[in-house]
Amino acid sequence: MIPSCLNLQLTPLFPSPFLSVNRLSLLPSSTFPAFAAKSRRLAFAATKAPSISTMAAEQENAGNLKQKLAKLFQLSLEATVPGEPDIEPLVAACTAKFGDYQCNNAMGLWSKIKGRPGIEFRGPPAVGQAIMKNLPQSEMIESCSVAGPGFVNVVLSKNWMAKNIQKMLVDGIETWAPKLSIKRAVVDFSSPNIAKEMHVGHLRSTIIGDTLASMLEFSNVEVLRRNHVGDWGTQFGMLIEFLFEKFPNFEDVNETAIGDLQAFYKESKQRFDVDAEFKDRAQKAVVRLQSGEQMYRKAWAQICEISRREFDQVYQRLGVHLEEKGESFYNPYIPGVIEALTNQGLVEESKGARVIFIEGINIPLIVVKSDGGYNYASTDMTALWYRLTEEKAEWIIYVTDVGQQQHFDMFFKAAKRAGWLPADDRQYPKASHVGFGLVLGEDGKRFRTRSTEVVRLADLLDEAKTRSKAALIERGKAAEWTEEELEQTAEAVGYGAVKYADLKNNRLTNYTFDFDQMLNDKGNTAVYLLYAHARICSIIRKSGKDTGELKKTGKIVLDHADERALGLHLLQFAEVVEEACTNLLPNVLCEYLYNLSENYTRFYSNCQVVGSAEETSRLLLCEATAVVMRKCFFLLGIKPVYKI
Structure with missing residues (x-):
């Protein structure tokens, strides 16, 4: 919906950057009553989406264990304290000695209801017992218990777990995709400047943005992958x-x-x-x-x-796939947007410039420079307006370094003042800045070449591939593989190593770029994970069995403790992807992937696969692990390898 203060004549979806500003005509000031901004805010609030976790709980989600349990505990809480509003089930995975999952509502609920007339509970443990008693029967739950101050521990049924893993193998990993509450998002990432080569500084934005976009797309969100290149200016x-x-x-x-x-x-x-x-x-x-x-x-x-x-x-x-829509695209819209903001009383004169003052920040947001020119704030405000009104995005995500945090904070607050965004960041539409730290060299300073130049991204990728190929040749693969196989594997491992070394870190932290560590085949590296996947594929090949047939006729059994632990971890995939999406943290998915490989290693070490009485079940468990690993690799932008 175009804000009522702007009457935009229709323009092509991809107008020329040289489009005449006369195409943007403004309504007379008399059409802007004082309540205009307020009414827009109310309109946004009225159409706000529920939180991601709430919406997911409302929809049937075949793969999300946490949401399935939350729905059961929601019914229990409603029965335990009828009429108590706004009780959200607090369900989380817990350590194995207590169970698989835990509901932690008892203490908080007791603090709300104690002392009320008619309340017969005598403390959090009693509340916990009531929550457990009122839990609806479900085939997914094997047993429950109450511990400490009312924690309700849940042990899942191994038969239910096995059935759901097998169902995923038959129906596809997409059945485990999260169901988020939004339909369309913009992810603004990479964004190099024209006439300047991409360097290592663009690496983080490009691969973090690509992973966030992929996770959202997997979660059934339409993602507009925007490359906001610097293609305009002096x-x-x-x-x-x-x-x-x-x-x-x-x-x-x-x-x-x-x-x-x-x-x-x-x-x-x-x-x-x-x-x-x-x-x-x-x-x-x-x-x-x-x-x-x-x-x-x-x-x-x-x-x-x-x-x-x-x-x-x-x-x-x-x-990486992006759609370029650079600064020049938004240039024709800037005058109309600035005028509309002025008519709302947001833009003021200050020292010859036109600015928006932001509460709590000493410096204003300059939207028109003193010489009459536009700047980043002008373009970013206009791009946000366009994305909300023309592209109908519900979530706009900007992936840049943390040094730009204040800029984004200021223009987000300006957008809230304009009524474009709701005041509550938990409501939609919303805008988020995904900040990230620096890439450092071994000296602890910004990663540069010996001549102090910024490292070109193309050179960095060349080096990664060269080192990966050398390691493969050292392992004797040149004699076993064709040159094409060697080249493709060197690229997959080399580029994957660079990506994973970045993504496994919390994006807000700096990290040291170290090829030796990245290309190590031991520890939490892409090389280790890719090799682990290749070994699983090798085990399946050596069995001589057709997993396609096994999926139809075989049955997964999780009787051994390590089989069960691996199965549980596989089933937690959907909730991990949802958490990584909600918090915009790719490292959450990396941690899951690494722990999956560790769980598989324990399973394989303690449970014979080929030639065992449980061969069919365990081969299917191997296949399920490989399927989930491949989806993790895909979301992280890493190509899997099938032999090593």
């Missing part, structure tokens, strides 16, 4: 004039002619800094570009296309 006057100077027939220029685009940028910047006459021409070129002069448009488009092709080469290697 630097283009400098680049265009330099292009004209070096290549008078610039329309025929390609990557080969320009050579190193990064070097081209540096040369033009050097001229701009030392040559006053060139600087003057460059500044005038910006005006000509922004006014839509044809020759300058063509030069701008040529530079963008050359740069874009370089980006695409890196994205292809990383297996």
Whole structure:
């Protein structure tokens, strides 16, 4: 829904960045009554979605154990304290000696109801006993007990667990996908600047954003993968004039002619800094570009296309898909959005600039510079407006370094003042900043080359593949495999190692880039996990059995303690993905994947598979583990390997 303060004439879905601002017409100020902003806020609040966990509980979810148990405990709590509002079941996995899951409502509930007339409970343990007694019968629960101050411990039925794992094998891992409460999200990630090469600083945004997008897509959310590239601004006057100077027939220029685009940028910047006459021409070129002069448009488009092709080469290697919608896309909309905000009384004059003051922050958000130009805040406010009103996104996620936290905090608060976003961050639509720390070198400083240059991402990937290939050759694979197999495995392992080393860390922390550690085949690394998956595939191949047939005729049994522990961990996949989505933390999924491989190792060490009386059941458990591992790899952007 377009805010009532803006009357946008219809424009193409992908308008030209040079679209005339006259396409955005404003209604007269008399159409903006004082209650306009309030009514928009109420409209957003009225259509707010419930929390992700609540919505998931309302829908049948074949794979989410925690939500299934929460639905049962919700019924129990309603029976235990009839009429008590807003009691959300507090269900969590617990340590094995107590059970599989635990409901922890008794203490909190007791603090709310003690002393009330008619309440007969004599403390949290009694409340816990009542919650257990009122729990509906379910085939998924084998037994319950109450411990300590009313904790209700649940042991799941191993037969139910086995049946659900087998059902996943037949129906597919998608039946274990979380069901989130939103339908459409924007994930804004990577976002390099045109004419500048992608470097290691773009690595985190690209792979964290890709993983978040993949997890949301797996959870049945339509994700708009946005590459908000820096393709507009004063630097283009400098680049265009330099292009004209070096290549008078610039329309025929390609990557080969320009050579190193990064070097081209540096040369033009050097001229701009030392040559006053060139600087003057460059500044005038910006005006000509922004006014839509044809020759300058063509030069701008040529530079963008050359740069874009370089980006695409890196994205292809990383297996990352994005849709570019850069800063230039939103430029035509900025005047109308700023005017609408002004009519709401949000934009004020300050020291020649036009700003929005944010409560609790000393500096204002500048939306129009003192020279009349626009900046990041102008573009970001407009992009947020567009994503909410035109693209109908319910969740807009920005993946950038933590250094930009204040900027996002300020413009999110400005959007709340405008009524675009609800005041309560738990309601939808909402915007979230996914901050991440720095990539460090062994010296503890920002990761750079020996010549103090920022490390190019393409060079980093080359090195990862080279080292991975050398390790495979050392293991004797060159004699066993074709050159194509060697190349593909080296890429999968090398690129996967780089990605996993980043994603396994909490994104808010810095981490040290260390190839030796990344490519270690022991410990919590992608190499170890990929090899573990390949070993599972090898075991299944050596059995000579067709797992497709076994799924139809065989039966999983979880009688051994290590079989049961592995089965339980497999069944927790859906709730882990949901947690990683809700909190925007890919490391949660990495931890799950590593623990899955550890559970499998214990199972395989203590439970003979091939040749045992339980061979069929255990082969199916191997297959289920491999299926879940492959889905984890897919969500993390890592290609699995099937032999090693």
